[in-house]
Amino acid sequence: MIDFLIIGGGIAGLSAGARLSRHGTVTVLEAEDALGYHASGRSAALFEQSYGPPSVVALNKAGAEYMRLENGGYLTQRGLMLVAAMDQADAFQNDRASLNMQSMSMDQAVSRVPILNPEAVGYVAISEAAFDIDTDRLLQDFARTIRHNGGTVLSKRKVTRICKGPHWTVEAGQVFEARNLVNAAGAWVDEIASMAGIAPIGISPRRRSMARLPAPGGHDVSNWPMMLGAGETWYAKPDAGKLLVSPSEADPVPPHDAYADDMILAEGIARYEALVTEPVTRVETNWAGLRSFAPDGTLVLGPDPTEPSFIWCAGQGGYGFQTAPAASQLLADLVTGKAPAIDKDMISMLTPNRLNR
Incomplete structure (x- = not known):
């Protein structure tokens, strides 16, 4: 039984998987041949702390140290x-x-x-506080963390069916069973939610x-x-x-x-x-x-209020890479019950509870 089955192998799914792999077994399913194929592979790859709405700026700032220092840093001066x-x-x-x-x-x-x-x-x-992000290395390092912690990252695994019983059953070339389902499917998150019997968020x-x-x-x-x-x-x-x-x-x-x-x-x-x-x-x-x-233009992170085992990692907009370190940490904190480092007012702007569905 997988603890966290993640649908989507872009920056959202891989960063979430890396954080959650410290708390249980993780499997990532990517529909395409390669990781980061869609939005993640076509990013402007810029880190600018002040770019985005207030909740995004809060995530940018919270993840800045990770971007600068982790694994030797991922940023190069651009302006x-x-x-x-x-x-x-x-x-x-x-x-x-x-x-x-x-x-x-x-x-x-x-x-x-x-x-x-x-x-x-x-x-x-x-x-001058704008930097290029080494997006490929960031993606690969998150995937490497998942594998190092015993997880699995699979490509060519398009999800065709999702059922909820005592646990989640997902068909994607084979059958996967999981305690928690993380929806990080980018432009397809509402399709995945509907397949799982969860109300879409209006992506x-x-x-x-x-x-x-x-x-x-x-x-x-x-x-x-x-x-x-x-x-x-x-x-x-x-x-x-x-x-x-x-x-x-x-x-x-x-x-x-x-x-x-x-x-x-x-x-x-x-x-x-x-x-x-x-x-x-x-x-x-x-x-x-x-x-x-999402309808209000910012990320959707954390358990669905109607089904806590269905976890949203969605609505990254144009901010996916620059928010990834802090957004993934916040998601893991919300799932595991750890007190997040981000201000609670900002958290209220990011969780699914804010959406009227």
């Missing part, structure tokens, strides 16, 4: 630059305040990112498209900060000598293996292109991922 057009003063000021950024002169901005167009950019701010999968561009103008982009358009209307991030550009859309879609919308992607690239001196002449490749949001 985040807010870039606004002449007519975006209000959006710029709102974003600058919420992200605790410092305004900078145009000369300073161009010295950091030489393709910025002084004739088009009206406002710039910077935060909304939202597409975000991405394009990989050659380094603009042949520049070495490795030390450039990530750039964020005011109002989060686009972003651009250096990646392995290239530049990733996204329109930052959040269009509701059914759960599926997402692909980029060419029109939306072109609009986002145009917003980026309007503020730089180097035109986009070629897109090397593009893709999309699904970020899944």
Whole structure:
């Protein structure tokens, strides 16, 4: 009998499994061929403590030490630059305040990112407290912890049937029996809940498209900060000598293996292109991922109020990696009855009890 059967092998399921593996036997079921295939494999991979609603910021801060120090640390300095057009003063000021950024002169901005167009950019701010996350190593280290503690991580195990009797019975290529079922299925969490006879939480999968561009103008982009358009209307991030550009859309879609919308992607690239001196002449490749949001836009962590053996690890939105260390610890604390380190008011914003279903 498995103590914790976890459905979903992305960052949510693997981090939860690593924490819970200290308290019982864990098996993780991933439907795809590889771990982190969907949202986790298509992340912007940025850690910025101030990014997100208050409950997310609380998780970011609680997990910052883990990100910096555990297993040698997972963070590399990147920086985040807010870039606004002449007519975006209000959006710029709102974003600058919420992200605790410092305004900078145009000369300073161009010295950091030489393709910025002084004739088009009206406002710039910077935060140095933004870091790249080594997402692959974080995923693999959580999986390694599960295995080290006697657990199992299985791929190609799509769940087809769930029954609740004295314990949970789950069919996924074979039959698994478990005392507790952890729903970390990303965009599919409501489908898993319905299969298990649990009321859905109203999850909304939202597409975000991405394009990989050659380094603009042949520049070495490795030390450039990530750039964020005011109002989060686009972003651009250096990646392995290239530049990733996204329109930052959040269009509701059914759960599926997402692909980029060419029109939306072109609009986002145009917003980026309007503020730089180097035109986009070629897109090397593009893709999309699904970020899944609960109705109030923050994570859903802990036992379902109607069936405590059904445990939610859902609604990570665009915050899955940066919240993973603290979110997984909070989930384990809530399941095992340990007093969480996070403020109780923040906890009330994260547990399933807050949702009206």
